[in-house]
Amino acid sequence: xxxxxxxxxxxxxxxxxxxxxxxxxxxxxxxxxxxxxxxxxxxxxxxxxxxxxxxxxxxxxxxxxxxxxxxxxxxxxxxxxxxxxxxxxxxxxxxxxxxxxxxxxxxxxxxxxxxxxxxxxxxxxxxxxxxxxxxxxxxxxxxxxxxxxxxxxxxxxxxxxxxxxxxxxxxxxxxxxxxxxxxxxxxxxxxxxxxxxxxxxxxxxxxxxxxxxxxxxxxxxxxxxxxxxxxxxxxxxxxxxxxxxxxxxxxxxxxxxx
Amino acid sequence: xxxxxxxxxxxxxxxxxxxxxxxxxxxxxxxxxxxxxxxxxxxxxxxxxxxxxxxxxxxxxxxxxxxxxxxxxxxxxxxxxxxxxxxxxxxxxxxxxxxxxxxxxxxxxxxxxxxxxxxxxxxxxxxxxxxxxxxxxxxxxxxxxxxxxxxxxxxxxxxxxxxxxxxxxxxxxxxxxxxxxxxxxxxxxxxxxxxxxxxxxxxxxxxxxxxxxxxxxxxxxxxxxxxxxxxxxxxxxxxxxxxxxxxxxxxxxxxxxxxxxxxxxxxxxxxxxxxxxxxxxxxxxxxxxxxxxxxxxxxxxxxxxxxxxxxxxxxxxxxxxxxxxxxxxxxxxxxxxxxxxxxx
Numbered sequence: 001x002x003x004x005x006x007x008x009x010x011x012x013x014x015x016x017x018x019x020x021x022x023x024x025x026x027x028x029x030x031x032x033x034x035x036x037x038x039x040x041x042x043x044x045x046x047x048x049x050x051x052x053x054x055x056x057x058x059x060x061x062x063x064x065x066x067x068x069x070x071x072x073x074x075x076x077x078x079x080x081x082x083x084x085x086x087x088x089x090x091x092x093x094x095x096x097x098x099x100x101x102x103x104x105x106x107x108x109x110x111x112x113x114x115x116x117x118x119x120x121x122x123x124x125x126x127x128x129x130x131x132x133x134x135x136x137x138x139x140x141x142x143x144x145x146x147x148x149x150x151x152x153x154x155x156x157x158x159x160x161x162x163x164x165x166x167x168x169x170x171x172x173x174x175x176x177x178x179x180x181x182x183x184x185x186x187x188x189x190x191x192x193x194x195x196x197x198x199x200x201x202x203x204x205x206x207x208x209x210x211x212x213x214x215x216x217x218x219x220x221x222x223x224x225x226x227x228x229x230x231x232x233x234x235x236x237x238x239x240x241x242x243x244x245x246x247x248x249x250x251x252x253x254x255x256x257x258x
Numbered sequence: 259x260x261x262x263x264x265x266x267x268x269x270x271x272x273x274x275x276x277x278x279x280x281x282x283x284x285x286x287x288x289x290x291x292x293x294x295x296x297x298x299x300x301x302x303x304x305x306x307x308x309x310x311x312x313x314x315x316x317x318x319x320x321x322x323x324x325x326x327x328x329x330x331x332x333x334x335x336x337x338x339x340x341x342x343x344x345x346x347x348x349x350x351x352x353x354x355x356x357x358x359x360x361x362x363x364x365x366x367x368x369x370x371x372x373x374x375x376x377x378x379x380x381x382x383x384x385x386x387x388x389x390x391x392x393x394x395x396x397x398x399x400x401x402x403x404x405x406x407x408x409x410x411x412x413x414x415x416x417x418x419x420x421x422x423x424x425x426x427x428x429x430x431x432x433x434x435x436x437x438x439x440x441x442x443x444x445x446x447x448x449x450x451x452x453x454x455x456x457x458x459x460x461x462x463x464x465x466x467x468x469x470x471x472x473x474x475x476x477x478x479x480x481x482x483x484x485x486x487x488x489x490x491x492x493x494x495x496x497x498x499x500x501x502x503x504x505x506x507x508x509x510x511x512x513x514x515x516x517x518x519x520x521x522x523x524x525x526x527x528x529x530x531x532x533x534x535x536x537x538x539x540x541x542x543x544x545x546x547x548x549x550x551x552x553x554x555x556x557x558x559x560x561x562x563x564x565x566x567x568x569x570x571x572x573x574x575x576x577x578x579x580x581x582x583x584x585x586x587x588x589x590x591x592x593x594x595x596x597x598x599x600x601x602x
Contacts, residue, residue: 050493074499081497087348087489088544094486101487102499152498 001025002047002163002195006056009042016042018219019056024212026161027192029185031206032199033230034216035240040199041082043216044167047197048079061161074102077163078152080145082171086133092144093129096120099151115154119147122184138172146181156193164188166198170205178202182209203244207231207253215239227253266548269541273555280559281330284566285322289574292318325459328467328523329565330558332456333530335471335520337557339513340531341538341549342478345485346509347419350539354517354531357422357510358397361429363521364452366393368436371447386451387463387522393429394518398510401425454527454580456565463523470519474512475554481508482546489544527580529587530560536594 002024009017017039024030032040045051047058049065058065060077078099086095096119100112108116120126123146128136133144146169153162164185170178182205188194200206206213206227213230215223217239223230231253236244247254286292292314300315311319339354347356355361370389405421433452437445484505487495492502521527534557535549542548561579564586568577 048497050496070496070501071499074497077497079494079497081491081493084490084494087345088350088539090489090544094543094545095490098487098490098498101483105483 001061001161002197003059003062004043004047004056005059007043007046007053007058008055009039009046009051009053016219017046017053020216020219020221021056022214022221022224024195024197026195027189028196028211029182029189029209030195030197030212030214031210032197032214032216033201033203033206034222037218038216038239039219040216041167044079044165044197044199048077048165049073060163071102074152076153076157076160077165078149079165079167080149080169081167084141084145089132089134091129092125092131092133092136093120095133095144096125096129096147096151099148099154102152111155115151116147119151119154122150123147139174139177142169142172143177150188153194156191161193161195164194164196166196168199168201170200170202178205185209203231203236203255207255231255266542266552270552270555273552273559277330277555277559277562280562280566281326284326284329284562284569285318287566288322288569290314290317292322320460324461324464325456325565326562327464328459329456329561331464331467331471332520332524332527333557333559333561334475334554335467335516335557336527336531336561337534337553338471338475338478338550339517340557341535341546341553342485342509342513343531344535345488345546345549346506348488348491349419350536351532352419353528354513355426355521355526357418357514358401358425358429359394359514359517360521360526361426361433362397362400363390363394363518364526365397365429365432365436366390367451367522367525368433368440368448369393371444371451372436372440387466387519390522391518394521395514397425397429398514398518402510450578451525452580453578454525454583455578456524456568457576458523467520467523470515474516475550477508477512478550479547481505482550485509485546486544525578525580527561527583529583529591530557530564533587533591533594534560536591540594540597 004020004022007017007020008015020039020043032043034040042051046053049058049068049070060068060073065073093116096116097108097112099119100108100115104112117126120129123143125140125143125147128140128144133141136144149164153164156162170181173181185196186209189196210227212225213227214221215230215235222239223235231246233244233246236242236255243258245256245258247256282294285297286294296312296314297318300311300318303309303311303315304319336354340352343352343354343356344350366389367386370386374385374389401418401421404425405418433448437448440448484495484500487498487500488505496502534553538549538552538556542552561583564582565579568579568582571577
């Protein structure tokens with residue numbers, strides 16, 4: 001599991017995160033929601049070790065992130081960030097192989113190759129393996145990066161959890177691939193050693209797939225817990241200034257906005 | 259994957275054979291024609307130090323061979339420097355001299371040509387290389403200091419690049435000023451040096467450039483994988499466990515040493531560092547491990563060939579090698595950029 005304890009972060013006078021504490025369990029889909037500027041990306045960056053919190057700490061299964069090396073962290077935690085631009089033309093299979101970089105020096109082993117193949121199969125990008133990444137569509141590129149980040153933590157690590165952190169993973173996907181991706185993440189969660197944390201904007205997708213929702217507003221935790229408590233009419237009104245109607249049908253939640 | 263590796267090995271073999279052929283041709287032909295048999299007898303003479311070597315044997319051993327070897331090491335240094343800088347800056351139009359190194363070296367050399375007599379500093383044949391190397395180091399340091407941002411104390415890659423452009427302009431105008439106040443023969447020396455010249459090659463220069471180039475390339479190979487990770491972005495590379503600060507420091511340091519040392523002995527040679535990585539990316543893909551290894555050999559082939567052309571074209575006089583590399587490099591570069599399947 002992953003714990004965030006009393007995190008604060010500011011740039012100059014602007015406070016981006018203010019005393020945020022939350023814990024994310026393994027085997028559950030943890031989603032972070034909140035309006036633009038709520039501090040979602042900042043929180044993700046602090047969790048990943050990209051930014052260092054001014055106060056508070058992040059704990060990877062009781063181990064403080066400061067005690068973990070960047071290389072060691074990279075073997076158990078992978079991150080999908082927004083808007084990845086490649087500097088040079090590259091084959092798709094080489095891009096996916098980057099996910100294995102933390103695990104080998106020199107040339108990849110058979111195990112590394114296998115992880116890439118299986119991750120590419122998992123996200124249906126194996127047919128793109130020999131293509132030039134630069135020629136792919138936005139959605140295809142995104143799925144290639146899914147395969148890359150999954151290959152990074154493809155094999156379970158003894159006595160440790162694996163962490164998958166997704167910053168707005170659904171941006172470039174059409175509705176079919178959005179659902180497809182969410183189903184696949186749920187399938188991954190069946191292996192109980194995965195901690196998955198994601199930022200999404202679509203509240204309906206959150207309502208449908210999340211096991212735990214963290215709602216951020218102006219750098220603070222506004223609400224955190226089961227989707228039914230977090231995605232209430234009142235919360236949505238205060239945070240997004242939107243009027244929502246909430247329908248329940250067969251234990252499924254749907255939000256409509258006026 | 260497997261097909262790719264085989265293809266790369268084959269290509270590497272072809273490159274090595276080309277290097278041997280280019281070196282032999284460059285050694286044998288010139289103002290004086292040297293037979294292969296004379297090469298063998300010269301090696302025999304010098305290794306056993308028996309008998310008196312003939313004139314041709316001496317030309318081979320004291321002029322042609324060091325010259326070809328120097329070309330190889332300088333070519334390798336420039337090409338690998340280009341690969342490293344392009345990978346580090348994530349930008350395909352970056353040259354090894356981009357962080358101020360070559361313009362600073364040129365300024366150091368110009369300072370020596372014009373005002374050298376004033377400083378009373380004289381290290382014999384080493385004065386020019388030392389002045390150039392010092393100039394290269396100073397300008398590169400300046401780029402680093404100026405590009406450190408006040409807030410975080412870290413330099414962003416874009417900041418570094420832009421500062422490099424500014425400092426390059428500054429030092430080149432310094433070179434311009436020195437040429438302006440220089441007397442005629444001094445100005446000619448500056449011009450000649452700025453166009454690159456291998457004619458001063460001797461075993462000292464071969465040894466020094468050889469060691470710096472070999473060691474730096476060996477270190478660069480160890481960081482090739484980290485440079486690959488950098489291709490998808492600085493943040494993403496960190497998520498893959500790469501320490502960006504350390505990587506930047508090491509890559510820039512080895513590039514500066516390699517390029518400043520090479521430039522110090524042969525002057526400014528343009529386009530080898532720019533064109534070689536491009537050529538290889540089209541043929542091999544973007545994996546920096548392949549680019550460094552193949553780049554070292556291809557850079558050597560290109561510079562040995564360019565030097566041969568520079569010597570042959572206006573025989574018995576010789577062209578500055580930088581003119582040849584630019585003359586061939588520019589059209590090749592433009593053709594490469596216009597290819598449809600190579601875009602950024």
